[in-house]
Amino acid sequence: MSSSFIERARSVLAANDRGGYTVPTDRLYPFQWNWDSAFVAMGFATFDIDRALSELEALARGQWADGMIPQIIFHKPAETYFPGPDVWRTSHTIPTSGITQPPVFALALEFIAARAGAEFTPRIAALYRAGLAYHRWWEKARDPEGRGIVAVLHNWETGRDNSPEWDEPFARVPQTTTTTIVRRDLGHVDAAMRPRDEDYRRYIHLVDLYASLGWDAMAMWRETPFKVADIGINAILGASEEALGRLAKRFGSEAERAEIASRRARLAKGLAGLWNERIGLYASRDLISGKAMDVRVSAGFLPLLTEHCPPEARQSMQQRLDGLLKANTLPVPSTLVGEPGFEPKRYWRGPVWAVVNYLIARGFARQGMGEQAREVDEATLGAIREVGFCEYFDPLTREGLGGGTFSWTAAIALLISEDRMALAA
Ligand code: GLC
Numbered sequence: 457m458s459s460s461f462i463e464r465a466r467s468v469l470a471a472n473d474r475g476g477y478t479v480p481t482d483r484l485y486p487f488q489w490n491w492d493s494a495f496v497a498m499g500f501a502t503f504d505i506d507r508a509l510s511e512l513e514a515l516a517r518g519q520w521a522d523g524m525i526p527q528i529i530f531h532k533p534a535e536t537y538f539p540g541p542d543v544w545r546t547s548h549t550i551p552t553s554g555i556t557q558p559p560v561f562a563l564a565l566e567f568i569a570a571r572a573g574a575e576f577t578p579r580i581a582a583l584y585r586a587g588l589a590y591h592r593w594w595e596k597a598r599d600p601e602g603r604g605i606v607a608v609l610h611n612w613e614t615g616r617d618n619s620p621e622w623d624e625p626f627a628r629v630p631q632t633t634t635t636t637i638v639r640r641d642l643g644h645v646d647a648a649m650r651p652r653d654e655d656y657r658r659y660i661h662l663v664d665l666y667a668s669l670g671w672d673a674m675a676m677w678r679e680t681p682f683k684v685a686d687i688g689i690n691a692i693l694g695a696s697e698e699a700l701g702r703l704a705k706r707f708g709s710e711a712e713r714a715e716i717a718s719r720r721a722r723l724a725k726g727l728a729g730l731w732n733e734r735i736g737l738y739a740s741r742d743l744i745s746g747k748a749m750d751v752r753v754s755a756g757f758l759p760l761l762t763e764h765c766p767p768e769a770r771q772s773m774q775q776r777l778d779g780l781l782k783a784n785t786l787p788v789p790s791t792l793v794g795e796p797g798f799e800p801k802r803y804w805r806g807p808v809w810a811v812v813n814y815l816i817a818r819g820f821a822r823q824g825m826g827e828q829a830r831e832v833d834e835a836t837l838g839a840i841r842e843v844g845f846c847e848y849f850d851p852l853t854r855e856g857l858g859g860g861t862f863s864w865t866a867a868i869a870l871l872i873s874e875d876r877m878a879l880a881a
Contacts, residue, residue, distance in 0.1 A: 468866035477514035486534035494560035499867025523593030526552035597673035604726030620797025688755030760819025807848035
């Protein structure tokens with residue numbers, strides 16, 4: 457891997473560094489985002505453990521008393537983003553949004569811990585406690601009825617904002633808002649690539665509702681018109697519980713290890729129920745209608761990351777990947793080509809995202825499918841090298857789309873490059 461490529465990836469992180477935490481990209485996303493920072497921390501860990509830990513510590517400073525790590529932490533004010541703290545109206549001391557995002561935190565912590573020297577142990581131990589509190593929050597606030605799968609109460613929590621999976625559950629959410637909507641995003645990128653106005657009104661309707669409930673987790677659970685078991689989050693949480701369990705061997709108590717093991721077992725069972733025979737892939741479920749979603753999305757591959765992934769599921773995913781490669785499609789489109797909701801340039805309705813690809817590749821590797829893992833990694837790295845550290849990529853034309861200097865895309869470039877160098881060594 458050429459050193460200039462690695463230098464460029466590092467310089468994207470340096471440019472987006474705001475002193476101890478990293479913004480996803482300048483202007484469009486001027487604060488700290490939860491899952492972006494978890495990937496960024498792993499990227500930093502390829503060359504700077506101290507800085508990698510600071511990234512997670514900055515996330516932990518935003519953690520709520522009940523354990524939730526928010527989607528956005530507004531460390532410093534900025535005028536280029538909507539909705540800001542005045543819309544969220546939460547009460548944490550550093551202003552934050554009131555929802556969360558995919559829990560990559562413990563995966564990142566384990567990744568860093570595996571390469572950190574003894575001098576970092578106290579910092580890692582403290583972050584382990586933050587991860588434990590976060591996972592307890594998921595169980596208590598988002599699976600209070602004990603289904604073994606956790607729910608999201610806002611599409612922004614999924615990190616896959618406008619995936620066609622959310623179309624049906626959103627049809628139930630009114631478009632009325634008490635907040636005036638300002639589409640600051642459209643000043644930075646092309647409207648054809650972003651969620652539509654009517655979608656945005658529904659997103660803000662939910663924010664208004666939860667703010668009116670004082671962000672009380674149980675009240676939100678009762679009152680929400682949007683309650684979805686997102687396949688991405690459930691799979692990532694499953695993998696993260698496994699990582700936390702391994703960290704607990706070094707940093708936790710016997711009782712904590714038992715607690716984590718029992719959550720892990722329940723999630724594995726829950727995930728088994730999200731296999732969707734009709735589409736031959738794992739899928740999200742609408743917990744209000746009880747319906748499984750028949751939409752094939754890249755996140756449907758993520759249970760590969762977990763202990764629960766039986767042979768028929770593995771085989772089906774392998775065939776899907778082969779199909780994409782044969783059709784010369786850049787793997788893995790966020791919504792698979794051929795789905796009714798597929799749009800190659802609109803955000804999570806088709807474009808390829810490096811972070812999801814990275815997790816899918818790790819999933820294939822975990823299942824002993826090294827060749828598939830390599831194919832996905834090569835495709836991701838090839839796209840980044842060709843068009844840059846873009847937010848996302850058109851799976852048909854391979855064009856780079858959205859913002860152009862994205863931290864998490866740079867982080868993934870560093871991670872895959874490091875893996876390749878290790879293989880070559
Ligand atoms: C968008 C993405 C989300 C990401 C955020 C910051 O909202 O959908 O996944 O975390 O931007 O990059």
